[in-house]
Amino acid sequence: MSSSNIPHVVLQSSSNHQKMPVIGFGTASTSSTIDTKEAVLEAIKLGYRHFDTASIYGSEQPLGEAIAEALQLGLIVSRDELFITSKLWCADNFPHLVLPAIHKTLQSLKLEYVDLYLIHWPISVNPGTWEILYPEEALTSFDLKGVWKAMEECQKQGLTKFIGVSNFSCHKLENLLSFATIPPSVNQVEMNLTWQQKKLREYCQAKGIIITAYSPLGAPGALWGSNYVVDNELLKEIAEAHGKSFAQVSLRWLYEVGVTVAVKSYNKERMKQNIEIFDWALSKDDYEKIAQIEQHQLCKNGPTKFIADLFDGEN
Numbered sequence: 001m002s003s004s005n006i007p008h009v010v011l012q013s014s015s016n017h018q019k020m021p022v023i024g025f026g027t028a029s030t031s032s033t034i035d036t037k038e039a040v041l042e043a044i045k046l047g048y049r050h051f052d053t054a055s056i057y058g059s060e061q062p063l064g065e066a067i068a069e070a071l072q073l074g075l076i077v078s079r080d081e082l083f084i085t086s087k088l089w090c091a092d093n094f095p096h097l098v099l100p101a102i103h104k105t106l107q108s109l110k111l112e113y114v115d116l117y118l119i120h121w122p123i124s125v126n127p128g129t130w131e132i133l134y135p136e137e138a139l140t141s142f143d144l145k146g147v148w149k150a151m152e153e154c155q156k157q158g159l160t161k162f163i164g165v166s167n168f169s170c171h172k173l174e175n176l177l178s179f180a181t182i183p184p185s186v187n188q189v190e191m192n193l194t195w196q197q198k199k200l201r202e203y204c205q206a207k208g209i210i211i212t213a214y215s216p217l218g219a220p221g222a223l224w225g226s227n228y229v230v231d232n233e234l235l236k237e238i239a240e241a242h243g244k245s246f247a248q249v250s251l252r253w254l255y256e257v258g259v260t261v262a263v264k265s266y267n268k269e270r271m272k273q274n275i276e277i278f279d280w281a282l283s284k285d286d287y288e289k290i291a292q293i294e295q296h297q298l299c300k301n302g303p304t305k306f307i308a309d310l311f312d313g314e315n
Contacts, residue, residue, distance in 0.1 A: 005047065005278065006021045006022065006023055006047060006048075006049065006275060006278070007021075007022050007255075007278065008020060008021055008022065009022055009210055009260055011116070011161075011162050011185045011186070011210065012185075012208075013155070013162060013182060013185065016161065018083075018115065018161055018162070019083075020050060020083050020115070020116070020186075020210070020260065021048075021049050021050035021083055021260075022255060022260045022261065023048070023050065023251070023260070023261050023263060023274065023275055024048075024050035024051060024052040024083070024085065024212065024260065024261065024262040024263070025039075025040065025043045025048040025050065025051050025052065025262070025263065025264075025271075026052045026214065026262040026263060026264030027039075027040070027051065027052060027053045027057055027059035027062075027063055027264070028052075028054065028057045028059070028264060029057070029059065029264065029266065035266055036059050036062040036063065036066075036266075037062040037063075037065050037066045037069075038066075039266040039271075040062070040063055040066035040067075040070075041066050041069060041070060041073075041075070042268055042271065043271055044066070044070045044075050044076060045075060046271055046272055046275065047275060048271075048275065049081060049082050049083060050082070050083040050084075050085070051063055051082060051083070051084055051085070052085045052188075052212075052214075052262040053084070053085065053086045053087075053109075054086055054087035054089065054118075054120055055086065055087065055088070055089045055092070055101065055104070055105055055108075056087070056089045056120065056132060060086060060105055060108035060109050061108045061109075063084075063109060064108060064109035064110040064111065065110075067079060067082065067084075067109070067110075067111070068110060079111065082115075083115045083116070084109065084111065084114045084115050084116070085114065085115065085116040085117075085118065085186075085188075085212075085262075086102075086105045086109070086114050086116075086117060086118075087117070087118045087119070087120040087166060087188075088101050088102070088117065088118065088119050088120055088147075088151075089101070089120055090120060090121050090123050090124055090125040091124075091125050091126065091127050091128060092127070093119065093120075093121075093123065093124040093125075093142060093147055094124060094127065094143065094146075094147065095143060095146035095147055095149065095150045096150075097127065098147060098150035098151060098153075098154065099150060099153065099154065099157075099159075102114075102117055102154050102159050102160065103159070105117075106159065113158055113159055113160060113161060114159070114160045114161075115160070115161045115162065116160065116161065116162045116163070116164060116185065116186060117151065117154055117155075117159070117160035117162075117163050117164075118163070118164045118165055118166045118186065118188055119147065119148075119151065119164075119165045119166060119168075120166050120167070121166065121167050122142060122144065122165070122167060122168055122172050123139060123142050124139070124140050124141065124142040124143070125138040125139055125140065126138050126140055144172075144175065144176060145179055148176060148179070148180055149181075151163045151182075152180075152181055152182045155182055162185040162186070163182060163184060163185065164184040164185045164186035164187060164188070164209075164210075165184045165186070165187050165188075166187065166188040166189065166214075167188070167189055167190075168184075168187050168189070169200070170199060170200055170203045173187065173203065173204070173207065173209065177207065183207070183208070183209070184209055185209065185210060186209065186210045186211070186212055186260075187200075187204055187209050187210075187211055187212075188211075188212040188213075188214055188262065189211060189212075189213065189214070190213070190214055190215050191211065191213035191214075191215075191216065191254065191259060192213065192215060192216050192217060192250060192254075193232065193235060193249075193250050193253060193290060193293050194232065194293055194294065194295060194296050195295055195296060196290075196293075196295065197211075201257060201258070201259065205258065210260060211258075211259045211260065212259070212260045212261065212262055213254050213259050213260070213261045213262070214262050216250055216251055216254055216261050216262070216263060217246075217247050217250055217263075232246070232293060234289045234290070234292060234293055235249060235250065235293070237289065238282070238286045238289055238290075241286075242280060242282075244280070245273055247270065247273060247274060248273055248274070248276065248277050249282070249286075251263065251274060251277050252277045252280070252281070252282055253282060253290060255277060255278075256281070256282060
């Protein structure tokens with residue numbers, strides 16, 4: 001599939017607008033940096049143009065190396081053909097650390113700008129805490145207003161084209177929108193057939209915020225993942241009826257409900273299958289089955305098991 005066959009959504013702000021491919025290639029991986037670089041190059045050959053990274057993933061540098069090599073090999077003519085998303089980690093979630101953090105990200109990527117920069121989680125931990133799972137005593141107060149002002153400054157300085165958030169509930173988005181000069185363009189959240197987030201989808205659509213779904217297949221094998229999606233019998237029935245994989249059905253559903261997706265597989269065949277979802281559709285019968293799927297939230301506790309109260313009672 002060529003990159004031109006992957007649909008786009010349009011991100012808009014007061015100063016500019018830009019197309020974002022609806023499928024992004026995720027790079028949160030325990031694989032080596034060499035594997036990440038090779039996987040990104042293969043993804044570019046297959047037609048992926050949207051790449052999702054974060055400072056905590058350790059994948060910014062290999063992603064940057066892959067972009068440089070893709071340019072050298074002529075796989076892409078210009079960096080502008082790509083859409084690059086990165087994220088601000090909780091240890092940098094302080095007003096005075098946001099600009100240094102994005103500069104470090106750009107240095108790792110060897111890029112002049114990213115297309116989208118997100119607040120990774122709506123919490124702050126003590127500076128220097130770079131573990132995904134950290135103790136309760138590492139948590140400290142989160143100054144969302146101050147951090148967002150610094151995020152807006154990143155956009156004003158051209159270090160990122162757009163800004164957004166990740167793992168924000170309706171309640172937290174409502175708070176942010178009450179004072180934001182530049183509203184968030186994107187909210188990246190856990191979403192899949194076993195965690196459909198209807199209320200959040202409706203809220204974001206009403207506010208003009210694009211949702212990007214992470215763990216669209218339930219992240220089997222990951223620290224926070226489960227087999228709820230891959231083992232779902234209703235999903236298997238739908239996939240069999242269409243002659244598709246369970247992954248393709250899952251991704252097609254997200255696309256049909258208006259959500260963009262970050263998929264993560266370094267397996268060449270699955271990378272190919274994950275973008276072959278645009279020439280068929282789910283039926284009314286499929287949607288009736290999908291409505292019956294039992295719901296389970298995977299990342300309820302965030303990056304540490306001690307912060308369940310962040311999400312309790314919220315959508």
